[in-house]
Amino acid sequence: xxxxxxxxxxxxxxxxxxxxxxxxxxxxxxxxxxxxxxxxxxxxxxxxxxxxxxxxxxxxxxxxxxxxxxxxxxxxxxxxxxxxxxxxxxxxxxxxxxxxxxxxxxxxxxxxxxxxxxxxxxxxxxxxxxxxxxxxxxxxxxxxxxxxxxxxxxxxxxxxxxxxxxxxxxxxxxxxxxxxxxxxxxxxxxxxxxxxxxxxxxxxxxxxxxxxxxxxxxxxxxxxxxxxxxxxxxxxxxxxxxxxxxxxxxxxxxxxxxxxxxxxxxxxxxxxxxxxxxxxxxxxxxxxxxxxxxxxxxxxxxxxxxxxxxxxxxxxxxxxxxxxxxxxxxxx
Amino acid sequence: xxxxxxxxxxxxxxxxxxxxxxxxxxxxxxxxxxxxxxxxxxxxxxxxxxxxxxxxxxxxxxxxxxxxxxxxxxxxxxxxxxxxxxxxxxxxxxxxxxxxxxxxxxxxxxxxxxxxxxxxxxxxxxxxxxxxxxxxxxxxxxxxxxxxxxxxxxxxxxxxxxxxxxxxxxxxxxxxxxxxxxxxxxxxxxxxxxxxxxxxxxxxxxxxxxxxxxxxxxxxxxxxxxxxxxxxxxxxxxxxxxxxxxxxxxxxxxxxxxxxxxxxxxxxxxxxxxxxxxxxxxxxxxxxxxxxxxxxxxxxxxxxxxxxxxxxxxxxxxxxxxxxxxxxxxxxxxxxxxxxxxxxxxxxxxxxxxxxxxxxxxxxxxxxxxxxxxxxxxxxxxxxxxxxxxxxxxxxxxxxxxxxxxxxxxxxxxxxxxxxxxxxxxxxxxxxxxxxxxxxxxxxxxxxxxxxxxxxxxxxxxxxxxxxxxxxxxxxxxxxxxxxxxxxxxxxxxxxxxxxxxxxxxxxxxxxxxxxxxxxxxxxxxxxxxxxxxxxxxxxxxxxxxxxxxxxxxxxxxxxxxxxxxxxxxxxxxxxxxxxxxxxxxxxxxxxxxxxxxxxx
Numbered sequence: 001x002x003x004x005x006x007x008x009x010x011x012x013x014x015x016x017x018x019x020x021x022x023x024x025x026x027x028x029x030x031x032x033x034x035x036x037x038x039x040x041x042x043x044x045x046x047x048x049x050x051x052x053x054x055x056x057x058x059x060x061x062x063x064x065x066x067x068x069x070x071x072x073x074x075x076x077x078x079x080x081x082x083x084x085x086x087x088x089x090x091x092x093x094x095x096x097x098x099x100x101x102x103x104x105x106x107x108x109x110x111x112x113x114x115x116x117x118x119x120x121x122x123x124x125x126x127x128x129x130x131x132x133x134x135x136x137x138x139x140x141x142x143x144x145x146x147x148x149x150x151x152x153x154x155x156x157x158x159x160x161x162x163x164x165x166x167x168x169x170x171x172x173x174x175x176x177x178x179x180x181x182x183x184x185x186x187x188x189x190x191x192x193x194x195x196x197x198x199x200x201x202x203x204x205x206x207x208x209x210x211x212x213x214x215x216x217x218x219x220x221x222x223x224x225x226x227x228x229x230x231x232x233x234x235x236x237x238x239x240x241x242x243x244x245x246x247x248x249x250x251x252x253x254x255x256x257x258x259x260x261x262x263x264x265x266x267x268x269x270x271x272x273x274x275x276x277x278x279x280x281x282x283x284x285x286x287x288x289x290x291x292x293x294x295x296x297x298x299x300x301x302x303x304x305x306x307x308x309x310x311x312x313x314x315x316x317x318x319x320x321x322x323x324x325x326x327x328x329x330x331x332x
Numbered sequence: 333x334x335x336x337x338x339x340x341x342x343x344x345x346x347x348x349x350x351x352x353x354x355x356x357x358x359x360x361x362x363x364x365x366x367x368x369x370x371x372x373x374x375x376x377x378x379x380x381x382x383x384x385x386x387x388x389x390x391x392x393x394x395x396x397x398x399x400x401x402x403x404x405x406x407x408x409x410x411x412x413x414x415x416x417x418x419x420x421x422x423x424x425x426x427x428x429x430x431x432x433x434x435x436x437x438x439x440x441x442x443x444x445x446x447x448x449x450x451x452x453x454x455x456x457x458x459x460x461x462x463x464x465x466x467x468x469x470x471x472x473x474x475x476x477x478x479x480x481x482x483x484x485x486x487x488x489x490x491x492x493x494x495x496x497x498x499x500x501x502x503x504x505x506x507x508x509x510x511x512x513x514x515x516x517x518x519x520x521x522x523x524x525x526x527x528x529x530x531x532x533x534x535x536x537x538x539x540x541x542x543x544x545x546x547x548x549x550x551x552x553x554x555x556x557x558x559x560x561x562x563x564x565x566x567x568x569x570x571x572x573x574x575x576x577x578x579x580x581x582x583x584x585x586x587x588x589x590x591x592x593x594x595x596x597x598x599x600x601x602x603x604x605x606x607x608x609x610x611x612x613x614x615x616x617x618x619x620x621x622x623x624x625x626x627x628x629x630x631x632x633x634x635x636x637x638x639x640x641x642x643x644x645x646x647x648x649x650x651x652x653x654x655x656x657x658x659x660x661x662x663x664x665x666x667x668x669x670x671x672x673x674x675x676x677x678x679x680x681x682x683x684x685x686x687x688x689x690x691x692x693x694x695x696x697x698x699x700x701x702x703x704x705x706x707x708x709x710x711x712x713x714x715x716x717x718x719x720x721x722x723x724x725x726x727x728x729x730x731x732x733x734x735x736x737x738x739x740x741x742x743x744x745x746x747x748x749x750x751x752x753x754x755x756x757x758x759x760x761x762x763x764x765x766x767x768x769x770x771x772x773x774x775x776x777x778x779x780x781x782x783x784x785x786x787x788x789x790x791x792x793x794x795x796x797x798x799x800x801x802x803x804x805x806x807x808x809x810x811x812x813x814x815x816x817x818x819x820x821x822x823x824x825x826x827x828x829x830x831x832x833x834x835x836x837x838x839x840x841x842x843x844x845x846x847x848x849x850x851x852x853x854x855x856x857x858x859x860x861x862x863x864x865x866x867x868x869x870x871x872x873x874x875x876x877x878x879x880x881x882x883x884x885x886x887x888x889x890x891x892x893x894x895x896x897x898x899x900x901x902x903x904x905x906x907x908x909x910x911x912x913x914x915x916x917x918x919x920x921x922x923x924x925x926x927x928x929x930x931x932x933x
Contacts, residue, residue: 042400116406125413219464225401232406233456240545261450269457305464306545308538 042216042225045194046276049329050113052184055165059158060182063175068151069135070097071142077134077179081109083328086280087186092288096139103139103253105288110326111276113184115231120286121257122234122271127180128173145172188277188326196323204323211320214313219305229275229324236269237286240306243299244268253286279322293318351605358601362594369426370584376422377577380415380441383408384448384569391452391564395459395557402456409449416442430583437576444569451567455560462553465546466507472543473500479536488528489536495525496543503550510558515551522547671763678759685753692746697738704732762788777815782850782858783808785818789825790848796833800844807849814858814926820899821924824907827892828862828920835866835918858926863919869911877909900924 063069064077080094080102081087087108093101104120112118118130135141135148152158153170162170165178193212195203204212215221224230234257237243244254252259257266270286278284283291290296297314301307387408393399419441423434476496483489499521506514522544529540707728711718718725786808790797797804829846836844847863869877876882878897893909900907905924911917 040400044401044403116409219467221400222460222464222467226403226406227401232402233460234453235457235460239461240549265454305468306542306549307468308542 041197042221043193043197043229044227045197046111046114046187046189046191046227046326048189050184050187052181053165055161056178056181057185058182059161059165060178060180061185062158062161063152063179064182066152068155069141069143069148071144071147072097074098075141077109077131080106080140083109083186086110086277087112088281090282092283094140096137097142098139100139103251104286105283107273108277108281109183109186111187111228111231111274113180113187114228114276115271115274116233117271120253120270120273121260123260127183128176131176131179132172148172148175185329187329189329191276191324191326193320193323194326205319207316208320208323211316211318211323214316215320218301218307218309218313218317220300220317223272223304224275229278230272231274233272234266234269235272235304238268238303241303243303246303247287247289251287256286275321275324277325279325293321297321354601355598355605358594358598362591362598366426367584369422370580370587373419373422373426373580374577376415376419377573377580380412380419381570381573383412383415384445384573387412387448387452388564388568391455391561394456395561397463405452405456409452412445412449416445428583429586430579433579434576434583437572437579441569441572441576444567444572448564448567448569451560451564455557455564458553458556458560461549462507462557465549465553466504468546469500469503469543469550472539472546473497476536476539476543479539480532483533483536486531488531492525492528492532492536492540495521495528496540499525499543499547503547507550507554510554515555518547518551675760675763678756678763682753682756685749685756689746689749689753692742692749696742697735700731700735701739704728704735763792777817779813779815780818780821781813782811782816782821782860785822786825786848786850786860789822789829792822792826793829793833796830797846800833800837802833802836802844802846805845805847807847807851809851811850811852812928814928816858816924816926817903820903824896824899824922825860825862827896828922831892831920832862832864832866832918835864835868837866839866852926852928853923855928856925858924860922860924861919862922863917865917868914868916869909869918870914871911874909874911878907 064081067073067076067079069076075097080089082089087110088106092105093103094106096102107120112130113127116122118124118127119133124130124133132145135143135145149170149172152162152175159170162174162178166174168174192203193208196209215224223233223235226232237256244250255267257269257271258264260266279293282293283289284293284296285299290299294314297317301309301314387405390399390404390408394402394405399405416438420435420438423431423438428434473496477493480489480493480496499518502514502518502521506518525540525544529537532540707725708715711722711725719728720726786806790804790806829848832846836846842865845865847861849861849863851859853859873882873884878893882894893907897907900922903924905922908921908923910919910921
């Protein structure tokens with residue numbers, strides 16, 4: 001806290017000096033937009049970095065793409081969380097190590113570090129716990145930690161890297177932490193909308209600004225707020241109507257948070273998903289039932305907001321949502 | 333003595349171990365409680381409490397819309413989780429008497445936080461829905477009113493419009509102060525709206541239904557939010573934190589009390605140790621003083637002794653040099669006495685010879701010759717007749733014959749005496765030469781008869797020997813001439829013979845005997861033994877008789893034997909003394925290397 005107090009003026013001074021230098025040189029300012037966030041906005045820009053340990057994150061990057069984490073060596077984290085596909089796989093439900101289908105649609109790994117819980121029903125408190133559950137899940141990776149630790153230990157490259165980055169070498173906790181460290185690098189700052197939030201009024205189009213106003217006016221913002229535009233609270237799916245009755249084919253995963261707490265009122269309660277990079281991560285909802293953003297927004301209007309909106313307003317909101325696509329964070 | 337020492341050491345070692353053990357025990361007990369850990373825990377608890385309060389504040393800010401997003405709530409929850417983890421790891425790592433109670437306390441705090449977190453999660457969900465509906469209510473009402481406007485004049489529409497306005501107002505008021513009466517009023521109003529609603533067009537009906545559903549949401553969720561807010565305020569983990577703190581404080585009080593008590597013990601113990609130390613120091617200082625005093629006395633004595641030794645040494649040196657001077661003088665006097673005495677003896681025989689010669693010359697028959705010559709001159713004319721005729725003249729030839737025989741005899745006698753005189757003069761020369769040899773002025777090696785030299789030596793001591801009536805036994809076998817340093821050999825012999833004479837002087841009970849034996853051993857060593865049966869030499873003196881300055885004589889100076897042994901060494905030989913003890917006589921043996929059969933020329 002004290003650090004930032006001392007650092008603030010310094011940073012201001014530095015950006016001032018930079019601006020002066022650029023002005024003198026007559027070069028258009030290419031510097032990143034100012035760090036100042038928009039204090040009154042319900043959405044906050046993604047930070048530039050979460051400062052994970054670089055050595056650990058690098059191990060995590062290797063592990064993230066390593067099929068040895070799965071029981072039969074068929075899938076890696078990246079199999080479902082394809083970084084080229086917005087950190088998900090574009091399927092309604094993903095295919096696990098043994099070919100089985102996962103219970104829910106795969107949430108994106110991008111900006112997962114900014115979520116307050118992990119999984120659709122928020123059953124993991126941390127990224128590490130999320131890694132743990134996925135690796136042991138019989139459908140997803142179908143592995144046992146002693147096997148994973150053994151397989152990773154057998155690789156001298158991993159052994160050396162772990163020995164350099166951790167006091168106690170290759171352990172279950174360190175593997176989880178390494179992957180979590182890598183996931184902390186998978187944030188997407190500097191979306192056009194974030195640039196707008198940081199004060200660049202021309203970063204988004206007028207249509208997108210209108211969309212943002214709609215987003216707020218229609219009450220989407222009641223749940224999709226904060227730095228991750230969601231991901232910081234739970235909400236019942238079907239506040240203003242019974243979504244599941246309308247959809248049919250009830251599944252166990254539809255029970256949501258009830259599976260964690262066992263409380264009646266937690267039935268159909270899910271973590272509000274982040275809308276960051278939402279344009280890249282179709283299909284939508286825990287059941288992957290919405291193929292397009294338009295469909296998804298319509299469902300939201302009907303079952304969450306209890307509103308009837310004209311198509312233009314819905315499209316306007318979708319236009320705004322597309323401005324939330326960010327860039328991969330700089331390597332730590 | 334040794335066992336006593338060992339048991340003393342054992343006792344000291346045991347005492348030291350005991351004292352050290354007590355000290356370590358007291359120290360360990362007085363430090364058993366980790367105060368820094370306690371303070372850390374207290375700081376952590378304060379932090380937890382503050383975050384808990386902050387959390388509640390965050391909830392209220394979210395409730396009244398000061399916070400437009402829930403990130404602060406989620407962040408505070410995460411911070412609380414970190415603090416809880418820290419508290420648990422801290423309390424399990426630290427040493428605690430009440431570990432179980434503290435563990436339970438920490439678990440209770442965590443449960444309280446978790447319970448509150450669950451309430452807050454529900455609050456977030458419900459509040460979002462409530463907010464959404466509240467925000468939409470005026471819009472929905474406006475939409476309905478706009479549609480109702482188109483069917484103006486319809487009584488149902490007018491009633492509905494009034495009721496919608498009424499409902500909107502009541503709902504907003506309801507959110508400001510929730511009460512069952514108002515809820516009932518709203519519900520009755522909704523019921524009253526029902527019949528009119530059915531008469532309205534479908535489009536309006538749909539909108540109105542939407543409005544009603546949101547009113548329903550407000551009615552449903554507002555009490556829940558209020559209830560949740562109350563529950564959140566009630567579910568403050570502060571109480572659990574305070575309970576935990578009380579356990580910690582009680583433990584800390586006990587530990588502080590114990591620490592204080594053991595510190596007191598430590599103080600008492602230290603005081604006792606200090607006393608012991610003081611006693612030891614006092615004794616040490618005292619013994620140190622004693623040692624220093626003794627040391628000083630010793631040093632003084634030592635210095636005194638050294639001074640005295642120096643003085644004595646100086647005195648000795650002085651005495652020695654005086655003695656040396658005396659000895660030199662005395663030696664020279666003795667030699668002079670000897671020389672003069674011997675010369676005197678020789679002079680006697682010179683005198684006799686001179687007297688005889690004088691008498692012979694005085695009483696010479698030369699005058700008879702002169703008379704005869706006078707008679708012959710008187711009768712020079714008729715010498716022949718005189719000699720033949722005259723009576724007297726006829727006797728003259730006979731007389732002349734007798735006279736010439738007498739003169740011949742007379743001449744022979746004088747010549748003999750002169751020869752004796754010459755020998756005596758030679759002797760004097762020898763005596764003087766010997767004196768010169770004593771002075772060490774001559775070291776000539778010359779062929780000599782050892783027997784003759786022994787005789788000379790005896791003769792030079794003749795006076796003393798005769799006075800003491802010493803019987804001299806000479807064992808002088810015939811030996812060839814040998815090349816020797818005459819003066820040195822004579823000096824040695826004179827000394828040995830003189831000493832023997834003196835050793836015999838006090839003898840009264842037996843004949844005084846002196847034996848001198850000369851013989852050649854193995855054709856290369858001349859051995860001369862001088863033996864007497866006098867006072868002898870004590871065994872302790874045997875090795876010292878040749879030392880410079882050693883003497884047993886009253887007027888001796890310790891020079892003679894010393895110079896004799898030096899002379900013997902200078903000649904390449906040895907001089908040794910033998911005696912069986914006092915009153916058994918002494919034997920001095922001189923051995924000199926010689927070369928027989930060499931041409932001594």
